[in-house]
Amino acid sequence: MELNNTKGTWQYNLFTTVKENMAVSRSREEFVKNMNALGYKVKWDDSHKYITFTTPDGHIRRNNKLYPVEDFTKDALQRRFDVNKSNFDKGIKIDSNKNETKDISKLDKEMIFVEKLISEDKGNRAINYITRGDKTSAKLITGINCSPESALNEMMLTKKMFNKNEGRQFIHFVHSFHDHEDISPELAHEISLKLIEQERFKGFEILAATHTDEDHLHTHFILNTVNSETGMKWQQSIKEVKALIEFSNRLCEEYGLKYSYSNKKKKSYNKSETLGERKAKEEGRSWKQELQLAAKSVLKHSTSKEEFIKNMNQLGYAVKWDSTDDRVTFITSNGRPCRNTSLYPPKIFSKDAMEKRFSINKQFENSKQEFRHEVQMQAMQDIILETINKLSHNPSLGNSNYPFSYLEGQALKEKMKEKEKGEGLDWDR
Structure with a gap:
């Protein structure tokens, strides 16, 4: 995660601006003009050994203070301009050496512009x-x-x-x-x-x-x-x-980011690391991100606090959900604690938010069961209507093994039970 004005502050801005412009300029005059357009003054006199740069906010630095020094001497710059001109004449596109440097310089240009406004x-x-x-x-x-x-x-x-x-x-x-x-x-x-x-x-x-x-x-x-x-x-x-x-x-x-670290040294593997932990490091993931993904997945399918805790336990996480504490604490298999307020986005992992999600999941589960019941009833009705239709067009099939015959038999049994109780008597008898 670049803090771009901290990598040398104005010195770094000067360095990247000079480097970018020397990569695209075909002459000393064009180089000076490009630097001036970005707010930098360039004093390049044949009578002086060094080139002097003045930044938009008044800082002064000679070319012999840029690193590596041999790349920024008058002769080195002129050789670069000659190569750029030759390439241009041959139809070869002039570009920066590295895409990364060019991308950084884009942002530096914007920073230089804002810095110039502030200095004025x-x-x-x-x-x-x-x-x-x-x-x-x-x-x-x-x-x-x-x-x-x-x-x-x-x-x-x-x-x-x-x-x-x-x-x-x-x-x-x-x-x-x-x-x-x-x-x-x-x-x-x-x-x-x-x-x-x-x-x-x-x-x-x-x-x-x-x-x-x-x-x-x-x-x-x-x-x-x-x-x-x-x-x-x-x-x-x-x-x-x-x-x-x-x-x-x-x-x-x-936050589980992979690429935005700044000046971070690579660490060697610890002998006590598990294979999963090593894989997580290789893929740029952290134990906290693993916990976050697990909790988010379990939250989607749990219909109660108890079910949520049970599912997390099955994944190797202990959950401390105390009614006297506003926070929920998760503990990884190797004993690392993490509160729900540290998971992202924190608003979906608050106690209230998770309770609401359990309720929604429960309603959804009930709706699914009701839907399955309706589907089953509809299927039975379709069978009955189909059977009635066939029998009405072909009465000779009445003794065949159709579902409707079974239903008729069930109705007859119910009627016989009613007669055993006696006509007009209370069914609770």
Whole structure:
């Protein structure tokens, strides 16, 4: 799950922008023009050894500070431009080296644009951009400690109230998902909002908007740098950035995501792991996701709490459903506890929601039984009508072994019983 402005912040944005443009430019002039179009200034003088880049928000960096250095020297860049021109003349399409880099750069372009607006004190335009109707929708826009409709006014009022109108006004960052991730925009938005539930974001006004206009879903955040409760300015260390990435990875695991981890090292198998646990890891699944799938499947077919618990027990899960506790606790076969509030979506695993589902399942089961009974009765009626029809057209078949003959015999027996009781007497006798 990429936190794109944390992988080097402005330095990383500069690196990816230079790398992308050197991959498609056919001359120094075209390269400088492309960089300028993205808000970057490029000082490339023949009298100077180095090229100097200035970012949209005023940061300065020479080409000898980009890594690997040998790829960004004047000679290396010029050689790349010559290759691009030669390929273009031959009709070979110029493209980035790797699709992954190109995809990242697409998002970086958008980030650079928003950063540029913020650096130019155009917070209103930045907010308008991330909430554009062609990129997101109302249900994918959320205000934290502010209303989405009046977020900018509320943020500016906070600054005025604490007399902190100087310096950086807003912080912008993006939380993105891999394009292979099979999740809905609503779920992506929910996970991104979980990211800012940490204590460090408490009291800050934040506008979040999840974009769906690219293959990879991603959420933009614009944060007011002045805390609405304390008046303190936003600060974040590199250590806190790393902790945020780790928290993002934990969210990936909790929600059963497969591809959106960031800088996560592969772990070797533990000798005590079962074959099922290893398979789950290989397929990107977690024990919590396995529990979630099992509970969801059992919930669909259980008609009572007792039946639900019994079915879960058969799958190897213990269930603690205490009337004195609002929560239900599931325990895996290897002793891992998990509360119903940690399963997704939590609203279908609440006690009330599960009880309602049991009731619906019960009604459905009763309806199925009634339907089967009606089908059986209808089949019998069809047989009777068919028999009557045949006998009416061919009375000679009256002694044949038709169902109607059996029914007539049953009626005769009932009539004889009635006579034994006596005409007009009480049947209860």
